[in-house]
Amino acid sequence: xxxxxxxxxxxxxxxxxxxxxxxxxxxxxxxxxxxxxxxxxxxxxxxxxxxxxxxxxxxxxxxxxxxxxxxxxxxxxxxxxxxxxxxxxxxxxxxxxxxxxxxxxxxxxxxxxxxxxxxxxxxxxxxxxxxxxxxxxxxxxxxxxxxxxxxxxxxxxxxxxxxxxxxxxxxxxxxxxxxxxxxxxxxxxxxxxxxxxxxxxxxxxxxxxxxxxxxxxxxxxxxxxxxxxxxxxxxxxxxxxxxxxxxxxxxxxxxxxxxxxxxxxxxxxxxxxxxxxxxxxxxxxxxxxxxxxxxxxxxxxxxxxxxxxxxxxxxxxxxxxxxxxxxxxxxxxxxxxxxxxxxxxxxxxxxxxxxxxxxxxxxxxxxxxxxxxxxxxxxxxxxxxxxxxxxxxxxxxxxxxxxxxxxxxxxxxxxxxxxxxxxxxxxxxxxxxxxxxxxxxxxxxxxxxxxxxxxxxxxxxxxxxxxxxxxxxxxxxxxxxxxxxxxxxxxxxxxxxxxxxxxxxxxxxxxxxx
Amino acid sequence: xxxxxxxxxxxxxxxxxxxxxxxxxxxxxxxxxxxxxxxxxxxxxxxxxxxxxxxxxxxxxxxxxxxxxxxxxxxxxxxxxxxxxxxxxxxxxxxxxxxxxxxxxxxxxxxxxxxxxxxxxxxxxxxxxxxxxxxxxxxxxxxxxxxxxxxxxxxxxxxxxxxxxxxxxxxxxxxxxxxxxxxxxxxxxxxxxxxxxxxxxxxxxxxxxxxxxxxxxxxxxxxxxxxxxxxxxxxxxxxxxxxxxxxxxxxxxxxxxxxxxxxx
Numbered sequence: 001x002x003x004x005x006x007x008x009x010x011x012x013x014x015x016x017x018x019x020x021x022x023x024x025x026x027x028x029x030x031x032x033x034x035x036x037x038x039x040x041x042x043x044x045x046x047x048x049x050x051x052x053x054x055x056x057x058x059x060x061x062x063x064x065x066x067x068x069x070x071x072x073x074x075x076x077x078x079x080x081x082x083x084x085x086x087x088x089x090x091x092x093x094x095x096x097x098x099x100x101x102x103x104x105x106x107x108x109x110x111x112x113x114x115x116x117x118x119x120x121x122x123x124x125x126x127x128x129x130x131x132x133x134x135x136x137x138x139x140x141x142x143x144x145x146x147x148x149x150x151x152x153x154x155x156x157x158x159x160x161x162x163x164x165x166x167x168x169x170x171x172x173x174x175x176x177x178x179x180x181x182x183x184x185x186x187x188x189x190x191x192x193x194x195x196x197x198x199x200x201x202x203x204x205x206x207x208x209x210x211x212x213x214x215x216x217x218x219x220x221x222x223x224x225x226x227x228x229x230x231x232x233x234x235x236x237x238x239x240x241x242x243x244x245x246x247x248x249x250x251x252x253x254x255x256x257x258x259x260x261x262x263x264x265x266x267x268x269x270x271x272x273x274x275x276x277x278x279x280x281x282x283x284x285x286x287x288x289x290x291x292x293x294x295x296x297x298x299x300x301x302x303x304x305x306x307x308x309x310x311x312x313x314x315x316x317x318x319x320x321x322x323x324x325x326x327x328x329x330x331x332x333x334x335x336x337x338x339x340x341x342x343x344x345x346x347x348x349x350x351x352x353x354x355x356x357x358x359x360x361x362x363x364x365x366x367x368x369x370x371x372x373x374x375x376x377x378x379x380x381x382x383x384x385x386x387x388x389x390x391x392x393x394x395x396x397x398x399x400x401x402x403x404x405x406x407x408x409x410x411x412x413x414x415x416x417x418x419x420x421x422x423x424x425x426x427x428x429x430x431x432x433x434x435x436x437x438x439x440x441x442x443x444x445x446x447x448x449x450x451x452x453x454x455x456x457x458x459x460x461x462x463x464x465x466x467x468x469x470x471x472x473x474x475x476x477x478x479x480x481x482x483x484x485x486x487x488x489x490x491x492x493x494x495x496x497x498x499x500x501x502x503x504x505x506x507x508x509x510x511x512x513x514x
Numbered sequence: 515x516x517x518x519x520x521x522x523x524x525x526x527x528x529x530x531x532x533x534x535x536x537x538x539x540x541x542x543x544x545x546x547x548x549x550x551x552x553x554x555x556x557x558x559x560x561x562x563x564x565x566x567x568x569x570x571x572x573x574x575x576x577x578x579x580x581x582x583x584x585x586x587x588x589x590x591x592x593x594x595x596x597x598x599x600x601x602x603x604x605x606x607x608x609x610x611x612x613x614x615x616x617x618x619x620x621x622x623x624x625x626x627x628x629x630x631x632x633x634x635x636x637x638x639x640x641x642x643x644x645x646x647x648x649x650x651x652x653x654x655x656x657x658x659x660x661x662x663x664x665x666x667x668x669x670x671x672x673x674x675x676x677x678x679x680x681x682x683x684x685x686x687x688x689x690x691x692x693x694x695x696x697x698x699x700x701x702x703x704x705x706x707x708x709x710x711x712x713x714x715x716x717x718x719x720x721x722x723x724x725x726x727x728x729x730x731x732x733x734x735x736x737x738x739x740x741x742x743x744x745x746x747x748x749x750x751x752x753x754x755x756x757x758x759x760x761x762x763x764x765x766x767x768x769x770x771x772x773x774x775x776x777x778x
Contacts, residue, residue: 418588419625419684423639423691424615433638437629 043243045087045251052090053245055080056101056110060189063213063269064116064134064233065095076114078265079133080235083252089245098165099187099474103483111242112249116207118167118231119287126481128239128289130249132232133262135281137208138171139228141221143196149203150224155181161192161201161465165478167230168205185475186465193219194373195465199382209270234287257283304485308476315472316493320501322386322468323455326393330454331447333394334401339431341406352402359399364460368392372464389461397454404450408443409435441513448505452498469493537564539695539726540585545594547580554580556750557594562695567721568728569737571761572747573773578730581747582699585728586617599694615643618688618696622703624680626672626687632659633668636687644691651690658686662716678709685716696720698729734777738762746770 057076060066065074072093084091096104098117104110105127118136119129140160142149149155157180162169164185172183184201186192189210195201197220204211208227215221237246256262257279267275299307340352359367371388412435420430462471469490477486540562547555554577562568570578583589584596587603587610596603601613627635636658637651646654659665662682672680681701688696698717702710714736720727721740731737737744737758744761746754746769754761754770762778765771 413625413628415621415623415625416627418619419621419627420639421611422586422588422614422617422619422621423687424611424643425639426611429642433642434627434629441629 043245043247045244045248047244048248049088050090052092053084053112054110055091055093056096056104056113056115057093058098058101058115059095061098061116061210062217063209065114067095075134075265075269076116078268079253079256079262080114080249082256082261082265083249086252086255087248089248097187098163099478102165102478102481105236105238106481106483108238108241111245112235112237114235116210116233117236118207119234120170120231122479123236123481124289126239127236128242128246129234129236129287130246131253131287132234132282132285133253134233134278135229136167136231136233137227138168138205138230139208139211139223140203140205140225141196141211141215141223142203143199144220144222146202146222152179152225155179155203157181158202159184159200160203160205161186161195162205163187163189163192164474167207171228171230172205184465187463187474189214191369191373191463191465193221194369196221198373198376200372200376200385200465209274213269232282232285239289301485304480304482305489307480308473308486308489311472311476312469312489312493315467315469316497318466319455319458319468320497322389322393322461322466323451323458325386326390326397326458327451327454329390329394330397330401330450333398334405337398337402338405338409341402342409344427356399356402359396360403364392364396364457365463367396368461368464385464385466388464389458389466392461393454393458396457397450400450400453401447404443404446405439408439408446411442412438444509444513448502448509451505452502455498455501456494538562539564539566539599540728541595541597542581542585543595543597545581545584545596546592547577547584547589548592553592554750555584558747558750558752560745560752562726562728564694564726565724565742566726567740567742568745569741569743569758570728570730570745570747571732571734571737571773572753576747577750578747579699582697582728582730585697586614586619588619611643615691616694618691618693620681620684620688620696620698620701622700624672624677624684624704626675626680626684628672631669631671632664632675632683635672635683636690639687640690655686655690658689659683661719662686663712676709677705678712681705681709681713682716685713685720689720695726695728698727698731700730700732702731702733732777734762734774746773748773 057065057072061074061076063074064076065072067073072095077093080091080093094101094104094110096110098115101110101113101115105113113127116134116136117123119132123129140152149158152175159182160172161184162172164187169183169185176183183205184195186195189206192204192206193214196204203224204221206214207230211221211223215223235249253262256265263275263279266278270278337352337355340348341356343349368388371391372383372385375388376382416434416438417430420434421427425433458468459470461468462474465471473486473490477483480486538561540560542558542560545555545558545560546553554575558577558581560581570581572578580589584591585598591604598613599616601608603610603613626632627638630638633652633655636655637646637648640646640651640654641648656665656668659668662685664679664682664686667675667679667683672683675683685696685701701717702713705713710733714733717727717729717736718740729737729741739758741758743755744758745752746761746767748769754765754767761770762774765774
């Protein structure tokens with residue numbers, strides 16, 4: 001008997017190790033085939049004539065790109081449309097979001113990314129940039145009704161927010177130590193502004209003129225620091241992959257500048273003075289895509305893993321911690337609402353039905369946003385991200401657990417209840433001593449399943465800037481652009497963590513339900 | 515006891531003065547029971563006196579089991595009165611749990627608690643409901659297991675027992691609550707033939723000790739042997755009742771004659 005179990009365990013481990021090895025080999029293969037940086041070649045603008053190119057861009061980064069009447073407009077959009085017209089190629093715009101657009105570029109789903117992206121040395125290791133088309137700057141804004149924060153000095157001990165992978169984030173992180181604040185990063189501009197309005201962050205660092213444009217659209221913020229020039233924007237193609245398109249863009253851009261069309265476009269969004277300033281700033285600027293190639297040597301997969309693991313382990317810790325906290329609450333909710341549902345009181349049972357219907361019928365993200373951004377604006381007091389996250393996960397999972405508990409109770413032979421009641425035990429005693437011990441045995445596999453689902457669902461909390469595993473991965477590949485390999489690493493970590501947790505849960509199950 | 519009597523007298527003054535009034539355990543008057551549109555009991559009157567052993571026989575679907583389950587409130591009567599030991603089951607003030615303490619029930623499928631050992635099955639209710647001490651409940655349970663011949667199975671789990679053993683444990687479990695009447699709902703129907711004898715022997719012993727019992731049964735030979743009164747039900751009514759001799763040897767109604775010709 002014992003040797004049987006040992007064999008079984010050994011087989012399970014052998015299989016697990018084999019799977020991990022396959023994953024590792026695949027990963028090494030991927031790393032080997034990843035494009036190596038090579039010298040920029042000179043492209044032929046004429047070769048783009050008549051071709052169609054896919055343009056990846058952000059969802060909302062006004063005034064560079066945003067939707068108006070279902071059409072993408074903004075400085076970036078008008079520039080690329082004008083360039084395409086000048087050079088005679090066609091474009092197809094895909095509004096993907098900043099990070100997703102870069103991922104799409106890396107995997108050749110789009111040909112070029114135009115998303116108010118700053119030209120940085122890190123990015124040059126992976127992409128080739130066009131000549132600069134805009135000089136950006138960093139500004140800080142606070143909630144319109146906040147009179148306490150007037151400069152960086154007032155940020156001591158506070159939290160500020162920036163957009164993942166943006167210049168604002170880089171700038172904020174560069175100065176975090178100096179002024180003693182912490183930086184939270186989120187994926188969407190709108191999320192960033194909600195963080196400030198709900199009091200979850202006191203200030204936002206963002207690019208000029210994006211912030212200025214938002215304020216002019218009454219986004220509830222006000223700008224409190226002057227613009228600090230911080231890099232230039234360029235359009236990016238995969239390194240060494242699209243030299244013709246890049247050449248066409250550079251050629252088109254210089255035509256637009258010399259014809260005055262560039263100034264007209266910028267003036268439409270930033271006014272005449274802003275446009276003149278930009279023309280002066282970028283005229284004659286050339287991007288040297290070869291400049292940093294020797295500085296940045298790409299590390300292999302194992303090197304990447306070594307660099308990434310500290311941050312990913314913090315993410316894993318947060319993922320596991322919020323899952324455990326939320327799961328305990330969800331279990332209590334699930335048992336309570338499950339019992340209410342099978343009770344004899346129609347009203348109480350109805351309450352349980354409504355609870356399950358609401359939380360099973362709405363997406364987790366809606367509740368995450370509601371608890372983190374909505375509730376603070378209702379109660380006038382910020383909500384801790386752990387509280388918002390745990391509420392979201394536990395209320396959602398509680399609804400599913402309530403159904404599992406109800407199902408398990410109903411799966412116990414009705415004769416058991418009749419046997420108990422006919423002996424004079426009341427309903428509560430019968431439930432506690434006879435029905436629930438048997439129901440818990442029936443429910444356990446589904447409960448463990450729900451735990452596993454919750455671990456994975458917790459990654460949705462990255463949308464409100466909760467520092468869980470996938471969030472940490474996003475932070476990493478926003479800086480190193482090793483999207484596929486980082487995600488692979490995250491996948492393996494999730495897999496191992498879930499396998500171990502399932503194994504532990506099964507041991508508990510066996511101990512409790514002999 | 516005297517309090518119960520007073521209560522019962524107040525509820526049933528129309529039957530006061532009857533010869534056996536003082537030892538009435540269960541009184542059923544004009545009982546109707548419907549499931550949706552289907553009426554399965556169509557006006558049944560029944561009085562169970564102390565020490566009686568009543569066997570209810572009849573074809574399937576006659577409402578025998580439903581009648582029995584109404585007697586301890588497992589089914590609610592659609593109309594009519596059921597008075598158990600002076601407690602009217604229709605009275606919202608009557609605590610049904612208190613009534614059930616006094617009415618033992620043995621089921622066709624035993625309904626032993628699967629999550630506890632034999633001894634725990636027996637001691638659970640005495641400890642929870644009668645607040646008996648662990649040792650007291652255990653001692654009594656062991657005596658009962660002794661009488662049903664299963665003392666060595668005290669620590670076994672129900673799933674390891676045969677059907678006949680399970681049913682004897684179930685009887686011991688009911689007896690542990692010192693009931694004043696025992697209800698048997700086809701107690702041997704789910705058993706293999708060779709197991710039936712052991713269970714019937716236990717019931718026979720109870721009858722000898724004077725336990726008041728109502729049994730729904732298909733064991734005609736057994737009914738003839740232990741019953742003080744046999745009730746033949748068909749299509750939701752009591753078609754005929756009498757002594758075993760009257761019912762089995764001198765049936766009057768055509769339906770009873772037809773039924774007996776099939777089962778004997």
